[in-house]
Amino acid sequence: MSEHRILVTEPIPETVIDFLSTLGRVDVGVKGEFNNEDHLADVLPKYDALLCMLSTPVTEKVLTNASKLKIVANFAVGYNNIDVAAADHLKIKVANTPDVLTEACGDFALALLMATTRRFNEAEKYLREGHFKSWEPMGFLGMELREKTLGIVGMGRIGQAFAHRARAFGMKIAYHNRNRISPEIEHELGADFFDDLKELVSKSDVLSLNCPLTDETHHLIDEETLDLMQEHAILINISRGPVVDEAALAKALHSKKIAGAGLDVYEFEPKVHPDLLTAPNCTLLPHIASATHETREAIGMLAATAIKQVLQGVADKNITNLVTSKS
Known part of the structure; x- marks a missing residue:
């Protein structure tokens, strides 16, 4: 079986990267690198999972191009940056990170x-x-x-x-x-x-x-x-x-x-x-409501857990914080 590839759009706590690394190869972008729809659409087809930010434009175009993609996990409670209806249609899972914030x-x-x-x-x-x-x-x-x-x-x-x-x-x-x-x-x-x-x-x-x-x-x-x-x-x-x-x-x-x-x-x-x-x-203030060491690590681990579950084939009903267009 080929190694899973995971794209993390911006730097997040190292503990989360270490966790994701047990699942496959992890590539981490720099701040703002994947805020451009065209760039993300060009890069994402190589990846099985995406851990992204609210600033990441996960549009229908991006998702349609991502033929290998199985899950988009948002590093946030909100997910209005993701076309969830398109993800549903393409059978790509979407997860968010409530509660821990x-x-x-x-x-x-x-x-x-x-x-x-x-x-x-x-x-x-x-x-x-x-x-x-x-x-x-x-x-x-x-x-x-x-x-x-x-x-x-x-x-x-x-x-x-x-x-x-x-x-x-x-x-x-x-x-x-x-x-x-x-x-x-x-x-x-x-x-x-x-x-x-x-x-x-x-x-x-x-x-x-x-x-x-x-x-x-x-x-x-x-x-x-x-x-x-x-x-x-x-x-x-x-x-x-x-x-x-x-x-x-x-x-x-x-x-x-x-x-x-x-x-x-x-x-x-x-x-x-x-x-x-x-x-x-x-x-x-510059969007820092959840900016504590404890919370940002917890957000990352919640998103990473959903990625692990999807890549390992866990049933939808047991996936952490799965969201759909009907949520």
Whole structure:
């Protein structure tokens, strides 16, 4: 039997590469090397398995050319970079990596919330530029969290992890979700359900986006929705960039329609809207919500496990985190 060949599009933890190496030959790309559809389509026909990033364009063209390919494992929970319907048609398995990001992302969401409400980036810039001469009674005033309402859009695993942490800081929890969570979890979180998104937006002191990117959630937060937010309110987004209309958000920030925003994802990532870059009341981070040693290794091992199962012929029902166009 010929040796399996596995393509990993970017450097990942060595422990994961070592694991994959027990299955066959592993080739690892450099950052951004396989973000081009044509290049990926040219290279992929040699491989039995692909471990890729959200930035990897696994299109119908790419998949159709990959005659040996058996599985695409995404180094992420989301998989909107993969044409899953085309993969289904070509009998190529697709897997993602849920669950293992939850705690790191919950921590990060709270950190981003605090950095934005307390204006850390503005204050640090002020100090680094040499402007700090003395304590100022009205300098960089922010918002306390206690008794404020955190409105969560998307109460899945990460949304719930964030809610647990925010509640420990005395915040009131409200949420909007496609399906209402169980009464037991609502009670545990002290969470109030809002069927009407607009009502949730208008009543939230902090609005956090934790929903997947779908046709329905694309530009869920647009100019009309932003107009419903309170002037002191903060927007947090660690979900997917296109959930927010960045041009509308930049306009709201510069006009002080809302007090601030904390973003870890972007509509045209890695590009960031230029007007967001000049908004002082905006905390901008480079998609690092899951960036802990523990979590990135766990993500990689989850993807690698799915690859191992497929290459070894494990039945579909037993493959880790298999997704289909019907998922």
